[in-house]
Amino acid sequence: xxxxxxxxxxxxxxxxxxxxxxxxxxxxxPAIKSSKLNGxxxxxxxxxxxxxxxxxxxxxxxxxxxSTAYFNTHQKIEIARMLNDMGVEYIELTSAAASKQSQxxxxxxxNLGLKAKILTHVRCHMDDVKKAVESGVNGVNVFxxxxxxxxxxxxxxxxxxxxxxxxxVTEYCLKHGVEVRFSTEDSxxxxxxxxxxxxxxxxxxxxxxVGIADTFGIATPKQVAQLVSQxxxxxxxxxxFHAHDDTGCAIANSLNAIESGVTHIDxxxxxxxxxxxxxxLGGFLARMYSLNRxxxxxxxxxxxxxxxxxxxxxxxxxxxxxxxxITGSSAFTHKAGVHxxxxxxxxxxxxxxxxxxxxxxxxxxxxxxxxxxxxxxARVEQLNLGLSPDQTKAATAKIxxxxxxxxxxxxxxxxILKGFTMHNIPQEQLAQxxxxxxxxxxxxxAATTPISRSSSYGDSAQHLYSNSF
Ligand SMILES: [Zn+2]
Numbered sequence: 012x013x014x015x016x017x018x019x020x021x022x023x024x025x026x027x028x029x030x031x032x033x034x035x036x037x038x039x040x041p042a043i044k045s046s047k048l049n050g051x052x053x054x055x056x057x058x059x060x061x062x063x064x065x066x067x068x069x070x071x072x073x074x075x076x077x078s079t080a081y082f083n084t085h086q087k088i089e090i091a092r093m094l095n096d097m098g099v100e101y102i103e104l105t106s107a108a109a110s111k112q113s114q115x116x117x118x119x120x121x122n123l124g125l126k127a128k129i130l131t132h133v134r135c136h137m138d139d140v141k142k143a144v145e146s147g148v149n150g151v152n153v154f155x156x157x158x159x160x161x162x163x164x165x166x167x168x169x170x171x172x173x174x175x176x177x178x179x180v181t182e183y184c185l186k187h188g189v190e191v192r193f194s195t196e197d198s199x200x201x202x203x204x205x206x207x208x209x210x211x212x213x214x215x216x217x218x219x220x221v222g223i224a225d226t227f228g229i230a231t232p233k234q235v236a237q238l239v240s241q242x243x244x245x246x247x248x249x250x251x252f253h254a255h256d257d258t259g260c261a262i263a264n265s266l267n268a269i270e271s272g273v274t275h276i277d278x279x280x281x282x283x284x285x286x287x288x289x290x291x292l293g294g295f296l297a298r299m300y301s302l303n304r305x306x307x308x309x310x311x312x313x314x315x316x317x318x319x320x321x322x323x324x325x326x327x328x329x330x331x332x333x334x335x336x337i338t339g340s341s342a343f344t345h346k347a348g349v350h351x352x353x354x355x356x357x358x359x360x361x362x363x364x365x366x367x368x369x370x371x372x373x374x375x376x377x378x379x380x381x382x383x384x385x386x387x388x389a390r391v392e393q394l395n396l397g398l399s400p401d402q403t404k405a406a407t408a409k410i411x412x413x414x415x416x417x418x419x420x421x422x423x424x425x426x427i428l429k430g431f432t433m434h435n436i437p438q439e440q441l442a443q444x445x446x447x448x449x450x451x452x453x454x455x456x457a458a459t460t461p462i463s464r465s466s467s468y469g470d471s472a473q474h475l476y477s478n479s480f
Contacts, residue, residue, distance in 0.1 A: 056240045067101040070280045077283035080327045095125040097315035103130040107142040121147035140180045150190030157195040181216045194222025199230045214246035228257030232267040243272030251275040261290040280323040294336035314370030344374040348383025380414035
């Protein structure tokens with residue numbers, strides 16, 4: 012299906028080379044070690060095992076805040092099942108306090124018996140927390156704004172009041188056997204002393220996690236490492252990180268957060284969320300896979316990524332972006348002749364992700380002027396045309412010459428190749444035609460009329476060959 016989607020209307024040739032690889036990740040060393048990064052922000056701090064993380068997918072909470080998102084009950088259940096099957100450890104849902112249907116949906120999903128823990132995201136308010144606990148969730152993700160801006164313009168409460176409210180809701184959750192996380196909103200624009208004071212207080216109360224939120228995507232990787240390190244030093248509990256992508260750092264910040272001591276990462280399918288969203292689930296997994304391929308394959312069903320992304324894209328009425336991690340239409344497309352030559356021998360030459368592991372196909376786009384005869388040879392073999400190397404090279408030259416004058420298609424390529432099989436072209440004629448093709452390339456800029464694809468390839472006057480490959 013993916014192949015169909017990717018190739019529709021495109022001048023490409025799809026071929027799954029499917030070679031499993033033996034790359035191993037570099038960050039499997041246990042627990043904490045001293046950083047050896049020269050001059051980096053980690054100087055003097057600790058670097059944590061990059062594989063020490065759990066995913067909290069928030070497509071059904073943060074994702075609901077995406078501009079065009081609406082999920083009905085059936086769709087929410089379908090999404091929850093897919094995420095569960097994929098292996099994410101937590102699924103976060105919109106607060107029961109948001110609407111009556113939201114409350115019903117939480118109860119339904121919490122009772123599906125999924126392996127993933129079900130969380131709901133609530134304000135630091137007893138009414139919301141009680142509703143959440145009554146809905147049967149495994150955990151409550153409590154949040155509260157702590158920046159001066161939010162203190163003054165949102166809830167109007169001071170730090171002492173926030174700590175007191177946090178104490179109340181935390182004690183209630185723990186008493187009812189429900190996991191609790193306490194998060195500050197806009198953590199990077201909050202006063203550090205305030206943030207640490209709150210985290211220390213709730214840590215002592217026994218929360219499972221504190222949450223650091225880059226609510227507006229303002230943090231740089233360096234700032235993430237600094238803040239996480241400080242929080243890591245202040246608490247014993249787990250730490251969750253929520254990265255918005257306003258400035259394109261969400262994935263990098265998430266990785267940096269883990270390496271600085273964070274244990275839980277928030278994601279959304281396709282990164283959907285408020286404004287332009289948060290850390291994308293697929294992109295985050297691509298990042299982590301590149302560090303430790305076997306571990307990520309063991310923990311997550313990576314072939315589910317395209318399925319769940321296509322489902323979400325359809326529901327929220329967007330296209331999967333061409334440059335999306337793993338599933339974008341060009342994510343595994345190779346075009347340059349030099350690349351293709353190496354890819355055909357060993358895909359790892361130009362790929363760090365093995366498309367096989369994600370259930371997607373590699374695409375070789377050879378119908379262009381930057382193609383090479385190795386790529387064309389692959390097509391010759393696929394069509395079982397039995398052309399000699401010289402014929403393939405001559406055909407390649409013709410394809411390149413044609414591509415100098417207009418956009419060429421797979422049908423153009425096949426027609427040229429088949430023309431060579433229909434006509435047993437002598438070596439002398441090949442040389443002559445290659446010379447003619449070179450002349451045609453030289454004057455291509457002046458050409459205004461596309462070369463007829465219906466012409467006979469046996470007619471040397473119509474051949475455009477090139478000696479360059
Ligand atoms: Zn958010």
